[in-house]
Amino acid sequence: MVIGACVERGADATACAPAVFAQAREAFAAAAVFCEAWAAAGRGELPGHEGEGLEEADFERIGFEPVMAWQSLPQFEMACVAMLNSPAVRRSTPGKGELRASVERVSELSGDPFKCLAYALAVLDDEPVVAIDRATGTGFALRASGIGDNFQLHTLLADALVGGGHLPGRAPSAEAVAMCRDRPGQTSTTGSFNLLGADGEWIWNEGCPADIPVVDGVRLVVLDPPPYERSWPAGRFFPGMTGDLVLERVLAAEESGALLAQVAQPVR
Numbered sequence: 001m002v003i004g005a006c007v008e009r010g011a012d013a014t015a016c017a018p019a020v021f022a023q024a025r026e027a028f029a030a031a032a033v034f035c036e037a038w039a040a041a042g043r044g045e046l047p048g049h050e051g052e053g054l055e056e057a058d059f060e061r062i063g064f065e066p067v068m069a070w071q072s073l074p075q076f077e078m079a080c081v082a083m084l085n086s087p088a089v090r091r092s093t094p095g096k097g098e099l100r101a102s103v104e105r106v107s108e109l110s111g112d113p114f115k116c117l118a119y120a121l122a123v124l125d126d127e128p129v130v131a132i133d134r135a136t137g138t139g140f141a142l143r144a145s146g147i148g149d150n151f152q153l154h155t156l157l158a159d160a161l162v163g164g165g166h167l168p169g170r171a172p173s174a175e176a177v178a179m180c181r182d183r184p185g186q187t188s189t190t191g192s193f194n195l196l197g198a199d200g201e202w203i204w205n206e207g208c209p210a211d212i213p214v215v216d217g218v219r220l221v222v223l224d225p226p227p228y229e230r231s232w233p234a235g236r237f238f239p240g241m242t243g244d245l246v247l248e249r250v251l252a253a254e255e256s257g258a259l260l261a262q263v264a265q266p267v268r
Contacts, residue, residue, distance in 0.1 A: 001075050001078065001079055003016050003019075003020055003079060004020070004078055004079035004080075004081075004082035004083070005082070007082045007083060007085075007086075008082050008085075008240065013082075013083050013085070013086035013088065013089045014086065014088045014089055014092070014093065016083060017083040017084075017086075017089045017093045018093060018094065018095065020076075020079050020080060020083055021080065021083070021093065021095045021096065021099050022095060023076070024076040024079070024080050024099055024102075025095065025098055025099050025102050026069075027069045027072050027073060027076050028069075028073065028076070028099070028102035028103055028105070028106050029069075029102055030065050030066045030069030030070075031066065031069040031070045031073055031106050031110075032102070032105050032106050032109055033062075033063075033066045033069075034062055034063075034066035034067060034069060034070040035070070035106060035109035035110050036109065037061070037062040037063075037066065038058075038062065039109070041061060041062070043058075046070075046110055046111075047070075049070065049071050049072075049073060049074050050071070051071060054067065073106070073114070076117075077114055077116055077117040078116075080099070080117055080120065080121075081116050081117060081120045081238065081240075082240070084120040084121065084123065084238075084241075085120075085238060085240040085241045087125055087145065087146060087242075090123055090125055090146075091125055096121055099121065100118075100121045100122075103117055103118055103121065104118075116238075119148055119149065119208050119237060119238075120148070120238060120241075122208050122209075122210035123146060123147065123148060123208075123209075123210075123238075123241070124144055124145070124147070124209050124210055124219075125144075125145045125146060126143060126145055127143065127144045127145070127209065127219060128141065128142075128143060128217070128218040128219065129141075129142045129143065129144050129209070129212070129218060129219045129220075129221060129245070130142070130215075130218045130219070130220050130221070130251070130259060131157060131161065131221045131222075131223055132220070132221070132222055132223065132251075132256055132259060132260050132263070133161075133167055133223045134222055134223060134224050134260070134263075135224075135225075136167075137253070137256050137257060137260055138166070138167075138250065138251070138256060139250070139251035139255060139256030139259060139260070140160070140161060140166065140247060140249075140250055140251065141218075141247075141248045141249050141250075141251055142157070142160060142245055142246060142247050142248060143245070143246045143248055144156075144209055144219075144244070144245050145243065145244050145245075146241050146242050146243040146244060147208075147209050147243045147244075147245065148208065148236060148237025148238045148241060148243065149205070149206065149207065149208050149237040150195065150203060150204065150205045150206065150207050150208060150209065150211075151205045151206075151232050151234070151237070152180045152234075152235070152236060152237055152243055153209050153245065154191060154192070154193065154195060154205055155172050155176055155177065155180045155189055155234045156177065156180050156181075156243065156244070156245035157192075157193070157195075157221070157245060158170075158171055158172050158191075158192035158193065159171060159172050159176075159177040159180075159245075160245055160246075160247040161192075161223075161247070162192050163177070164247060166247075166250065167223070169192045169193075170190060170192055171192070172189045172190075172192075172234060173187065173189065175187050176188075176189040176234035176235075177234075179234055179235040179236065180234055180235060180236060180243055181236075181242065181243055181244060182242045182243075184239065185235060186233035186234060186235035187233065187234055187235070188231055188232070188233060188234070189231065189232065189233075189234035190229060190230065190231045191205070191226050191229070191230040191231070191232075192226070193223040193224065193225070193226060194223070194224040194225065194226050194227055195221050195222070195223065196221070196222040196223075196224060196263075196266055197212055197213040197220065197221070197222070198213050198215045198220045198222070198259075198262055198263045198264065199213055199264055199267075200263070200264035200265055200266050200267040201267050202266075202267070203221060205230070205232065208237075215259060215262055215263075216259065216262075220259060220262075220263070222260075222263055224266065
């Protein structure tokens with residue numbers, strides 16, 4: 001926690017992240033042992049991370065280290081997210097894959113998704129994204145970085161395509177767009193599209209860009225009209241992480257057509 005706070009105040013995240021990630025992997029691995037032992041002992045619902053529901057006997061029955069690891073997970077989650085706010089850490093620090101696997105294992109055992117850490121580990125940088133407007137068949141090549149969830153992606157996508165004059169509809173305000181990039185705070189915005197994947201499934205705003213299916217090496221998003229009006233507080237899922245979505249070019253008609261041919265009909 002102290003190291004995470006130092007990074008938030010300007011310490012070198014790339015120097016700090018390897019040790020923090022290594023300790024976090026150990027903590028999540030030991031917490032998995034705790035979850036398994038707790039279930040094997042028939043203790044029922046897992047205790048709170050602050051110790052609610054723990055008994056002195058649990059330290060003897062399960063072991064001091066696994067119990068303390070379980071209690072430490074929220075602190076490790078916050079510290080790791082502080083590291084992952086840095087693009088350099090996200091791009092180059094080793095051990096992220098192992099940490100992600102450890103987090104997923106504890107999530108399976110506990111039912112706690114550790115959403116902030118899971119989403120931070122899944123953040124994409126310099127990621128090619130193609131959006132195709134189904135009604136016109138027009139495609140757009142974009143590049144995404146530092147986007148924490150699909151609410152943020154949706155807002156920036158609407159700014160690039162509607163705000164940029166490429167598609168009709170309601171564009172988000174300049175304030176909403178700035179808050180999805182680097183300005184502090186949140187402000188209300190209204191959705192411009194219904195987002196779908198190439199498999200025909202809805203891309204839920206509550207998810208993250210890494211959930212979007214890949215087609216021909218790019219995250220492919222199909223744009224349909226919104227079936228109903230959806231509003232949300234526009235801003236960044238990770239307040240310490242700068243987000244961006246850049247429109248690189250409008251696709252040629254044959255490129256868009258080839259991709260659109262691979263798209264399934266919407267799943268109802």
